[in-house]
Amino acid sequence: MTVHELSRLDARRIAVRAQLLDARRPAALLDVVRGLTLLQVDPIAAVAPNAHLVSWSRLGSAYSTTELTAALVERKLVELRAMIRPAEDLALHRADMEHWERADPGTPGREWLRANDVFRRDVLDRLASSGPLPSRDLPDTCAVPWRSTGWTDNRNVTQMLEYLVLCGDVAVAGRRGNDRLWDLADRVYPADPALPRDEAKRVRDERRLRALGIARAKAAALPVEPADVGEAGEEAVVEGVKGTWRVDPALLSQPFSGRAALLSPFDRLLHDRKRAAELFGFDYQLEMYKPVARRRWGYFALPILVGDGLVGKLDATADRKGGVLRVDAVHEDVPFDAATTAAVRDEVEDLARWLELDLVLPA
Structure with a gap:
């Protein structure tokens, strides 16, 4: 081997x-x-x-x-x-949908769906006749309200839609602003046949x-998309x-030529924080939920990649009303040399151009 x-x-x-x-x-x-x-x-x-x-x-x-x-x-x-x-790629996920539809009654959510079968059919009927629709336009006829210790408590329509997605019955057909528009999955997904479940998992792992x-x-384990x-x-x-x-x-053994990049905090390069620490020595947390006084890098700091290294974080905010991209700090995990400083500056300027905002740098 x-x-x-x-x-x-x-x-x-x-x-x-x-x-x-x-x-x-x-x-x-x-x-x-x-x-x-x-x-x-x-x-x-x-x-x-x-x-x-x-x-x-x-x-x-x-x-x-x-x-x-x-x-x-x-x-x-x-x-x-x-x-x-x-x-x-939907063909790689349809087998899981079909499996969930047939899942054991003990599977989380199955008993709630069974108790709310009329509610389920009401949602599907409304989408069939009038979809795509935002969730607020769908009927809440649940017999047993959804109970949760989190934000979904009593959000019956939202939870029903999430389970109907798992079943492959409904899909997001588009968006109106930040609102998702829902429709029957057969109107949204391609008609490609599902792969056998084991084969689909193998292909997903390879991809x-x-x-x-x-x-x-x-x-x-991570929600929705595994890291392994x-x-x-x-x-x-x-x-x-x-x-x-x-x-x-x-x-393996391919030539490498790097560049500078500003990354989203959710970027897949560092989404697995443990892998980012092991391979890149990169320490990062999304700090928007922390009190301001406890933030090290900023509300939504952008990780900075230069070549093959994650070298710092950019604390920046797009102030669209003010028409500016405001940079409050560039946190250097390692001291930047002149070339790194210039490369990062070029990326920040490119970000401002793309956002069509004026760039405001720290005084």
Whole structure:
């Protein structure tokens, strides 16, 4: 059995290249989404919404947010559980939908769905006759309210829609502002047949590894999209890091040319914080939920990539009413040399141009 021996430098370059963050920029948005396998949807827009910020960081200021809107309207991309995916990839998820529909009664949510079967049929009937619709226009005829210790408590329509997505009955057909528009899944998803469930998981693992470059076979569970890759790829060890990894062999021994990039806090390069610490030595937390006095880097600090290193955080805010991109601080994890400072400055200026905002730097 082949076990590849990698330095941390090797591992970092594999990860950066796989995430389309080296000097070779992708040609178009669809190339980005197919390469990354997904764009996470998140409404926080302190600088820009995540899906747009991730796309800009790969494509540069030539990227227009209208490209993503058009791709969703044309059904080249589809939204599934707050992830935008290539439409052709839905075949990799349909088997899980069919499995969940037939799941054991003890599966979380199944008993609630059974108790609210009339409510379920009312929602599907309304969408069939009048969809796509926002959730507020759907009937709440539940017999047993949804109970939760979290924000979903008594949000019956929202919870019903989430379970109907898991079943493959409904889908996000578009958005009106931040509001999702819901419709019957058969009107939204391509008609491609589902792959057998085991085969679909294998392909998803392979595609995830191709997008990450290097990952653990097993990792802590994450909602919606795992961080691990099962038996995809080939085994590897990384110098100075405990345990074994899986690596995409197609990314080994390739030449590397890096660049500077400003990343979303949700970027897949560092979404797995443990991997980011192990491979990049990068310490990061999203601090918007912390009291101001306890923040080290800022409300929505953007990780800074230069070459194969995550070297700092940019504390910036897009003040759209004021027409400015305000940079409050550049936090250097390691002292920047002149070339790094210039490269980061160029990226900040490009971000301001893309946002069509004037740039305001620290005094």
